[in-house]
Amino acid sequence: MKNLKAVILNCSLKKSSEPSNTDALLKEFIQVFDSKHMKSEVIRVADYQVAYGISADMGDGDEWPKILDKIKHSDIVILASPVWLGEKSSISKKVLERLNGSSSETNEKGQPIFYNKAAGAVVTGNEDGAKNAAGDLIFGLAQLGFAIPPNPIAYWVGDAGPGPSYIEAKGYKNEFTLSNAQMASHNLIHFAEMLQKHPIPTEGNASEE
Amino acid sequence: MKNLKAVILNCSLKKSSEPSNTDALLKEFIQVFDSKHMKSEVIRVADYQVAYGISADMGDGDEWPKILDKIKHSDIVILASPVWLGEKSSISKKVLERLNGSSSETNEKGQPIFYNKAAGAVVTGNEDGAKNAAGDLIFGLAQLGFAIPPNPIAYWVGDAGPGPSYIEAKGYKNEFTLSNAQMASHNLIHFAEMLQKHPIPTEGNASEE
Amino acid sequence: MKNLKAVILNCSLKKSSEPSNTDALLKEFIQVFDSKHMKSEVIRVADYQVAYGISADMGDGDEWPKILDKIKHSDIVILASPVWLGEKSSISKKVLERLNGSSSETNEKGQPIFYNKAAGAVVTGNEDGAKNAAGDLIFGLAQLGFAIPPNPIAYWVGDAGPGPSYIEAKGYKNEFTLSNAQMASHNLIHFAEMLQKHPIPTEGNASEE
Amino acid sequence: MKNLKAVILNCSLKKSSEPSNTDALLKEFIQVFDSKHMKSEVIRVADYQVAYGISADMGDGDEWPKILDKIKHSDIVILASPVWLGEKSSISKKVLERLNGSSSETNEKGQPIFYNKAAGAVVTGNEDGAKNAAGDLIFGLAQLGFAIPPNPIAYWVGDAGPGPSYIEAKGYKNEFTLSNAQMASHNLIHFAEMLQKHPIPTEGNASEE
Numbered sequence: 001m002k003n004l005k006a007v008i009l010n011c012s013l014k015k016s017s018e019p020s021n022t023d024a025l026l027k028e029f030i031q032v033f034d035s036k037h038m039k040s041e042v043i044r045v046a047d048y049q050v051a052y053g054i055s056a057d058m059g060d061g062d063e064w065p066k067i068l069d070k071i072k073h074s075d076i077v078i079l080a081s082p083v084w085l086g087e088k089s090s091i092s093k094k095v096l097e098r099l100n101g102s103s104s105e106t107n108e109k110g111q112p113i114f115y116n117k118a119a120g121a122v123v124t125g126n127e128d129g130a131k132n133a134a135g136d137l138i139f140g141l142a143q144l145g146f147a148i149p150p151n152p153i154a155y156w157v158g159d160a161g162p163g164p165s166y167i168e169a170k171g172y173k174n175e176f177t178l179s180n181a182q183m184a185s186h187n188l189i190h191f192a193e194m195l196q197k198h199p200i201p202t203e204g205n206a207s208e209e
Numbered sequence: 210m211k212n213l214k215a216v217i218l219n220c221s222l223k224k225s226s227e228p229s230n231t232d233a234l235l236k237e238f239i240q241v242f243d244s245k246h247m248k249s250e251v252i253r254v255a256d257y258q259v260a261y262g263i264s265a266d267m268g269d270g271d272e273w274p275k276i277l278d279k280i281k282h283s284d285i286v287i288l289a290s291p292v293w294l295g296e297k298s299s300i301s302k303k304v305l306e307r308l309n310g311s312s313s314e315t316n317e318k319g320q321p322i323f324y325n326k327a328a329g330a331v332v333t334g335n336e337d338g339a340k341n342a343a344g345d346l347i348f349g350l351a352q353l354g355f356a357i358p359p360n361p362i363a364y365w366v367g368d369a370g371p372g373p374s375y376i377e378a379k380g381y382k383n384e385f386t387l388s389n390a391q392m393a394s395h396n397l398i399h400f401a402e403m404l405q406k407h408p409i410p411t412e413g414n415a416s417e418e
Numbered sequence: 419m420k421n422l423k424a425v426i427l428n429c430s431l432k433k434s435s436e437p438s439n440t441d442a443l444l445k446e447f448i449q450v451f452d453s454k455h456m457k458s459e460v461i462r463v464a465d466y467q468v469a470y471g472i473s474a475d476m477g478d479g480d481e482w483p484k485i486l487d488k489i490k491h492s493d494i495v496i497l498a499s500p501v502w503l504g505e506k507s508s509i510s511k512k513v514l515e516r517l518n519g520s521s522s523e524t525n526e527k528g529q530p531i532f533y534n535k536a537a538g539a540v541v542t543g544n545e546d547g548a549k550n551a552a553g554d555l556i557f558g559l560a561q562l563g564f565a566i567p568p569n570p571i572a573y574w575v576g577d578a579g580p581g582p583s584y585i586e587a588k589g590y591k592n593e594f595t596l597s598n599a600q601m602a603s604h605n606l607i608h609f610a611e612m613l614q615k616h617p618i619p620t621e622g623n624a625s626e627e
Numbered sequence: 628m629k630n631l632k633a634v635i636l637n638c639s640l641k642k643s644s645e646p647s648n649t650d651a652l653l654k655e656f657i658q659v660f661d662s663k664h665m666k667s668e669v670i671r672v673a674d675y676q677v678a679y680g681i682s683a684d685m686g687d688g689d690e691w692p693k694i695l696d697k698i699k700h701s702d703i704v705i706l707a708s709p710v711w712l713g714e715k716s717s718i719s720k721k722v723l724e725r726l727n728g729s730s731s732e733t734n735e736k737g738q739p740i741f742y743n744k745a746a747g748a749v750v751t752g753n754e755d756g757a758k759n760a761a762g763d764l765i766f767g768l769a770q771l772g773f774a775i776p777p778n779p780i781a782y783w784v785g786d787a788g789p790g791p792s793y794i795e796a797k798g799y800k801n802e803f804t805l806s807n808a809q810m811a812s813h814n815l816i817h818f819a820e821m822l823q824k825h826p827i828p829t830e831g832n833a834s835e836e
Contacts, residue, residue: 013679013724032622046679052640052718054711084681085727085767086340090720091679097640097711115568128366131295132341135557138566139549140712142556147609148566150533151623157337159378160365161385169368176370186622191565194616204450204604205569222470222515241831255470261431261509263502293472294518294558299511300470306431306502324777340766347769348762349503356818357765357775359742360832395831400774407821413659413813414778504758546784549713550759575755577796578783579803587786594788 004192006033006040006076008122009067011092013082016044021124021166022080025156028172028181029078029122036189040076043067045091052094055101064098071099075192076118077146079137083125083157088133096140103144109199110206112145116199118191119146120184123155124166130155147195149187154180213401215242215249215285217331218276220301222291225253230333230375231289234365237381237390238287238331245398249285252276254300261303264310273307280308284401285327286355288346292334292366297342305349312353318408319415321354325408327400328355329393332364333375339364356404358396363389422610424451424458424494426540427485429510431500434462439584440498440542443574446590446599447496447540454607458494461485463509470512473519482516489517493610494536495564497555501543501575506551514558521562527617528624530563534617536609537564538602541573542584548573565613567605572598631819633660633667633703635749636694638719640709643671648793649707649751652783655799655808656705656749663816667703670694672718679721682728691725698726702819703745704773706764710752710784715760723767730771736826737833739772743826745818746773747811750782751793757782774822776814781807 008029012020026042033040048067051058057065071077081092105113121137123130134153142148156171158164171177217238221229235251242249257276260267266274280286290301314322330346332339343362351357365380367373380386426447430438444460451458466485469476475483489495499510523531539555541548552571560566574589576582589595635656639647653669660667675694678685684692698704708719732740748764750757761780769775783798785791798804 013681052673054640084724085770086344087720087723087763087767090717090724093714093717093720096714097717100712112568128337128339128364129341130337130369131557131561132338135295135553136714138560139553139556140714142566142568142570143549143712145568147568148556148560148570150530150560150563150565150618152560152566155337156369159368160339160380160383171369174369182622187618190618190621194612198612198616200568200605200608203608204600222472261464263431293515294561296511296514296554296558299508299515302505302508302511305505306508309503321777340770344762344766345505347766347775348758349505351765351775351777351779352503352758354777356777357769357779359739359769359772359774359827361769361775391831396827399827399830403821403825407825409777409814409817412817413809504762546755546757546782547759548755548787550756553713573755574787577786578757578798578801589787592787 004038004075004189005073006038006078007070007074008040008042008078008080009095010042010044011079011081011089011095012044012046013089013091015046022082022122024167024172025122025124025154025181026080028178029185032182032185041070043070045095050094050098053101054097068102072113074117075196076188078120078122079141080122081133081137083123083129083133086129086132088136092137099144106207109202111200111202114145116195117146118149118188118195120152120188122153124171125157126163126165127158127161130157147191149191151180151183151187154184213247213284213398214282215247215287216279216283217249217251217287217289218304219251219253220288220290220298220304221253221255222298222300224255231291231331233376233381234331234333234363234390235289237387238394241391241394250279252279254304259303259307262310263306277311281322283326284405285397287329287331288350289331290342290346292332292338292342295338295341297345301346308353315416318411320409320411323354325404326355327358327397327404329361329397331362333380334366335372335374336367336369339366356400358400360389360392360396363393422456422493422607423491424456424496425488425492426458426460426496426498427513428460428462429497429499429507429513430462430464431507431509433464440500440540442585442590443540443542443572443599444498446596447603450600450603459488461488463513468512468516471519472515486520490531492535493614494606496538496540497559498540499551499555501541501547501551504547504550506554510555517562524625527620529618529620532563534613535564536567536606536613538570538606540571542589543575544581544583545576545579548575565609567609569598569601569605572602631665631702631816632700633665633705634697634701635667635669635705635707636722637669637671638706638708638716638722639671639673640716640718642673649709649749651794651799652749652751652781652808653707655805656812659809659812668697670697672722677721677725680728681724695729699740701744702823703815705747705749706768707749708760708764710750710756710760713756713759715763719764726771733834736829738827738829741772743822744773745776745815745822747779747815749780751798752784753790753792754785754787757784774818776818778807778810778814781811
């Protein structure tokens with residue numbers, strides 16, 4: 001069996017020159033991936049010139065194809081987003097739109113190209129909105145052809161109202177959040193392994209061309 | 210000017226024989242209404258036999274008409290819901306469905322019957338989901354013909370994961386929640402007064418029959 | 419390998435004495451299940467006295483335990499809902515709440531009891547709201563421990579505004595809807611088979627008690 | 628009374644060099660505004676270099692301040708979005724994030740700066756997702772301080788699955804969509820007029836500084 005690879009898209013509004021609370025929670029996932037000798041990479045989407053639109057390559061300096069290529073070569077994909085106004089970030093929505101631009105591409109068996117990849121979501125915010133954000137991401141990923149394991153998300157938010165975010169609030173001490181990160185990361189690995197050994201049969205889901 | 214009246218539908222899954230955390234936050238609203246010598250009433254929807262369906266009276270012992278009558282005679286309507294699985298309660302959704310059953314009824318001017326009433330939402334939960342719940346309620350109310358003032362909601366939730374609810378967690382000490390309750394209750398009154406003095410003109414919104 | 423079993427919860431607001439448009443679309447799934455010699459059953463939830471609350475058995479004539487038992491003995495679970503006000507039905511939300519009441523129950527390995535079951539969603543309405551409804555159902559199911567295959571939904575809605583529903587509008591001639599029903603039903607079978615042969619390992623997701 | 632002004636943010640993913648289906652539906656609004664001798668302007672947000680972030684001016688060539696200035700000087704604000712994957716566009720979410728960056732600015736009375744402005748939403752797509760998109764926009768606007776009149780949205784989508792968009796499908800012949808556009812545009816004017824003559828009193832909503 002070839003080594004599994006995970007790619008994590010951190011859809012923070014900030015570039016990687018600034019610290020991201022979402023990155024801090026992602027470390028829990030990376031530790032698990034490391035412990036399994038898996039390769040994993042966090043991509044700060046805001047570092048790239050990702051164009052708006054619904055196609056795989058919008059041209060004119062569009063850097064999405066670089067990210068898409070990494071997704072195509074990965075077994076696990078995680079979309080990570082901060083919470084703003086109780087919702088996922090605009091950058092995470094742009095990522096869903098760009099993934100949608102590849103929805104008619106198929107693998108050599110005629111299945112959508114995201115088949116046989118496991119996907120999950122990670123969300124942090126200073127307050128309410130994590131499940132709303134995660135739900136949009138998970139449903140978008142499932143529609144696009146990713147497989148969603150049970151308990152596919154981890155999140156942290158503080159109580160109602162303005163307040164400190166994950167790092168400052170020591171969210172990494174929240175047992176619920178940590179236990180979700182364990183469940184999500186391991187279940188993503190379980191599903192990616194299962195799908196590598198037993199790819200999804202084509203009946204019902206493969207186009208003829 | 211006649212006295213304003215507020216009706217609050219607490220869509221807790223529990224009957225009024227059990228304490229409701231949402232009720233505790235509603236007290237902040239009632240204090241404001243009292244200070245203005247307004248009448249207000251909290252209806253625990255779970256105490257009533259409210260049938261499923263999309264019409265004003267489903268018959269067969271349906272008690273929705275009792276609640277609907279109170280809504281028709283009120284100037285302010287608040288939908289209040291707990292959070293379950295990051296969403297509003299099933300009872301609050303049933304209330305939206307039943308309100309929808311009156312969406313083609315019109316007032317004497319031919320406008321939908323919920324015109325000239327101001328509406329808001331109140332949500333409590335032990336964790337994440339308040340804005341998702343409140344957003345569904347506010348949008349449903351706006352579609353049905355209620356007027357939505359600015360900052361029309363108040364909510365309290367704890368930080369990520371299982372934990373104590375509003376009363377036990379002393380959510381009533383949360384300044385953000387309290388300040389939202391002040392804004393929402395006063396803005397509901399401001400709008401109800403404005404709509405009583407200056408009802409919405411019929412141009413564009415009245416049916417001819 | 420034992421025969422797979424599917425249970426479909428039709429969360430229409432109407433009892434089975436009335437025809438359901440959602441039922442009509444569910445027939446596409448049942449044909450596929452039949453072709454694989456699988457057992458499947460459609461439960462019209464409105465026919466049962468399902469209590470409100472968040473526990474496995476609310477007592478006092480609560481009929482949810484009958485439905486829960488069928489879910490426990492099935493390999494595939496489909497939640498089906500009509501669209502009202504652009505959202506899933508109140509009954510489908512009640513089903514999520516009741517499933518949540520079993521979220522701390524574990525199987526003999528210490529995993530949540532819905533592990534190793536595949537789940538999907540089916541939605542019909544006369545107009546807009548299908549993906550919003552389906553997204554809520556899919557995300558709820560994933561949080562509760564079900565596995566979500568790619569393309570896990572089928573839906574039909576007409577264009578914007580009031581109009582005929584699935585049966586009257588001959589939605590069963592909509593190629594997109596039919597092809598989604600094929601994908602969803604087959605992918606649910608593929609995942610149920612995979613999970614039966616290769617149950618999800620316990621690492622990361624099993625409680626110790 | 629000074630003349631009312633409307634600003635419409637078309638959050639299409641395309642620049643104005645390409646035709647927008649959402650623009651076509653917006654014409655119904657503009658006709659109504661014209662008939663009242665109101666000024667109105669459609670801004671194609673994709674034409675501007677709008678930075679990511681949560682503040683009024685992100686610097687470094689950020690063109691949001693130009694748009695924000697127009698919003699500040701308008702009485703009616705409409706957010707318009709296409710549907711992608713059953714949701715509002717990433718650009719419309721970016722607009723909400725940027726508006727959020729002004730949420731602590733206040734007018735001369737100490738109220739949030741978007742007070743006394745009426746807001747609505749317009750959505751078009753080739754299929755399902757309009758209410759989900761519109762609901763997010765309406766709730767975001769209400770949280771930010773805009774007033775939401777009854778029936779504040781107009782939308783058009785085709786039936787389930789890929790298909791022609793508004794212009795090609797002659798959505799402008801859909802009576803429901805047109806009647807919603809009449810209701811929404813007139814109710815926005817009714818509320819803007821009411822708020823101009825009777826600004827929202829400060830009790831409960833004004834900060835002291």
